Amino acid sequence: MIYSDKVIQHFKNPHNQGSIENADTVGEVGNPSCGDVMKIYLKIEDRIIKDVKFETLGCAAAIAVSSALTDMVKGKSIDEALEITRQQIIEDLGGLPEVKVHCSMLGIEALHEAIKKYEKKD
Amino acid sequence: MKKKIKENIYFDHSATTPVDQRVLKEMMPYFSEKYGNYSSLHGFGREAYFAVEKAREKIASTLDCSKDEVIFTSGSTESNNLALKGVIDSLKGKSAHIITTQIEHDAILVPCKQLEKKGVEVTYLPVGKNGVVDPKSVVNAIKDNTVLISIMYVNNELGSINPIQDIVRMAKKKNKDIIFHTDATQAVNFLSCSVKDLGVDMMSISGHKIYGPKGVGLLFIRKGIPITPLQAGGHQERSIRSGTLNVPGIVGLGKAIELAVKEMDKNNKKISKLRDYFIKGVLKNVPDIILNTDVDNSVSSHANFCFVGAEGESILLYLDAEGIAVSTGSACASGSLEPSHVLLAIGIEKEIAHSSIRFTFGKHNNKEEIDYALSVLPSAIRKLRTMNPLYNK
Numbered sequence: 001m002i003y004s005d006k007v008i009q010h011f012k013n014p015h016n017q018g019s020i021e022n023a024d025t026v027g028e029v030g031n032p033s034c035g036d037v038m039k040i041y042l043k044i045e046d047r048i049i050k051d052v053k054f055e056t057l058g059c060a061a062a063i064a065v066s067s068a069l070t071d072m073v074k075g076k077s078i079d080e081a082l083e084i085t086r087q088q089i090i091e092d093l094g095g096l097p098e099v100k101v102h103c104s105m106l107g108i109e110a111l112h113e114a115i116k117k118y119e120k121k122d
Numbered sequence: 123m124k125k126k127i128k129e130n131i132y133f134d135h136s137a138t139t140p141v142d143q144r145v146l147k148e149m150m151p152y153f154s155e156k157y158g159n160y161s162s163l164h165g166f167g168r169e170a171y172f173a174v175e176k177a178r179e180k181i182a183s184t185l186d187c188s189k190d191e192v193i194f195t196s197g198s199t200e201s202n203n204l205a206l207k208g209v210i211d212s213l214k215g216k217s218a219h220i221i222t223t224q225i226e227h228d229a230i231l232v233p234c235k236q237l238e239k240k241g242v243e244v245t246y247l248p249v250g251k252n253g254v255v256d257p258k259s260v261v262n263a264i265k266d267n268t269v270l271i272s273i274m275y276v277n278n279e280l281g282s283i284n285p286i287q288d289i290v291r292m293a294k295k296k297n298k299d300i301i302f303h304t305d306a307t308q309a310v311n312f313l314s315c316s317v318k319d320l321g322v323d324m325m326s327i328s329g330h331k332i333y334g335p336k337g338v339g340l341l342f343i344r345k346g347i348p349i350t351p352l353q354a355g356g357h358q359e360r361s362i363r364s365g366t367l368n369v370p371g372i373v374g375l376g377k378a379i380e381l382a383v384k385e386m387d388k389n390n391k392k393i394s395k396l397r398d399y400f401i402k403g404v405l406k407n408v409p410d411i412i413l414n415t416d417v418d419n420s421v422s423s424h425a426n427f428c429f430v431g432a433e434g435e436s437i438l439l440y441l442d443a444e445g446i447a448v449s450t451g452s453a454c455a456s457g458s459l460e461p462s463h464v465l466l467a468i469g470i471e472k473e474i475a476h477s478s479i480r481f482t483f484g485k486h487n488n489k490e491e492i493d494y495a496l497s498v499l500p501s502a503i504r505k506l507r508t509m510n511p512l513y514n515k
Contacts, residue, residue: 012443017509032512035433035453035461035476039511055511059435063509
């Protein structure tokens with residue numbers, strides 16, 4: 001199993017890692033017994049994602065996916081963010097090993113969870 | 123002090139070892155100069171024949187067995203498959219029960235699962251927290267149709283040592299006809315593997331775990347043990363294992379076993395000193411960890427930890443980025459969904475087992491390398507814990 005250079009770059013220096021204290025919404029998915037948990041924090045103004053941060057427990061793929069996804073959603077509208085597919089994340093990362101493809105779902109699910117909660121509140 | 127001392131620091135000797143220069147030197151002529159086929163009658167063949175038989179003799183005297191009880195294979199996976207399936211096949215469908223443990227290598231567990239599908243009964247015995255099987259539990263598991271017991275000598279993940287000699291003695295006391303196999307792949311560097319002392323009927327050994335070449339190993343089969351070959355062909359190895367003999371590999375295996383035994387005390391002393399120093403340093407510098415290796419019941423090379431709150435594959439890759447090679451029992455690294463079956467068997471919870479890292483030291487490691495690892499490990503763990511949404515920072 002070989003990771004792309006892009007995955008390793010994100011893994012070693014993840015973008016947007018941390019938390020947002022007064023986030024407008026937070027999404028958390030995964031299960032520690034499976035070894036993967038991702039939490040995404042969003043700051044939203046006029047339905048635009050102004051800021052985003054993540055915290056992830058997991059392998060290099062899970063961390064790279066978190067980092068790449070948060071880069072992708074920053075500045076996008078909620079509707080645009082919801083359109084991001086796992087395939088786009090995988091492509092952005094220069095591919096993921098076959099056994100790690102499921103990790104790309106973690107990011108999408110966390111994002112959707114956060115937006116779902118936000119829409120309910122609104 | 124955090125200065126990179128060299129590009130590659132190897133702490134993964136349970137995965138494989140470098141070929142010892144002295145082993146390589148003995149192997150070299152058998153690639154391009156003395157390339158004959160062991161089975162050929164001419165001079166080239168004789169050259170290969172005598173080289174292989176010299177290695178076999180050396181190995182037999184080291185293992186305390188006779189020459190024709192050593193069958194060369196491609197490594198321990200093949201040896202284990204041959205031992206289990208070969209014995210069961212020889213029973214021609216008679217009711218059979220195998221006893222093994224939950225902490226065996228997949229090269230035992232997967233063949234056992236295959237045999238179960240064919241109607242063979244298999245008992246997978248639990249082990250204690252120290253990764254050691256209780257001999258009494260083996261005896262208690264013996265049934266009327268128990269034909270084979272297979273228990274590893276040293277566990278590859280924890281380094282734990284099973285008391286093979288005691289288990290064999292007690293099991294044979296209950297039923298002397300039971301065939302006893304041990305996978306000694308991880309033991310040869312550290313413990314006596316005299317089959318006479320151990321009392322085993324079959325034993326698997328691999329070249330590349332003992333500073334020998336990859337792709338070669340052996341199965342000791344005591345005279346009189348019934349075994350049906352797995353592969354048919356050119357009748358090599360008394361038809362038990364057909365296939366052209368790997369002459370350079372076998373020559374290397376012979377030299378590697380010779381050196382392992384000759385230098386065992388010296389290596390054990392050196393490696394255990396490094397290992398104990400490393401464990402002390404880790405326990406002092408990294409909070410909230412579990413030492414999975416029971417030092418009093420393990421070989422000198424192993425230090426297996428759980429770094430609670432940090433995922434194993436990520437730790438591995440952080441260390442890799444610093445030039446340090448280790449391995450992990452995390453599911454993420456293996457591509458399966460389950461973490462190490464060995465850690466689960468010693469009672470580690472799944473979510474903790476994902477955080478395991480195995481350091482296995484070898485004869486070429488030194489204190490400088492350990493100090494370097496101790497200087498980079500704490501920050502790697504801290505970084506990953508900071509990133510973990512569930513870890514109490």
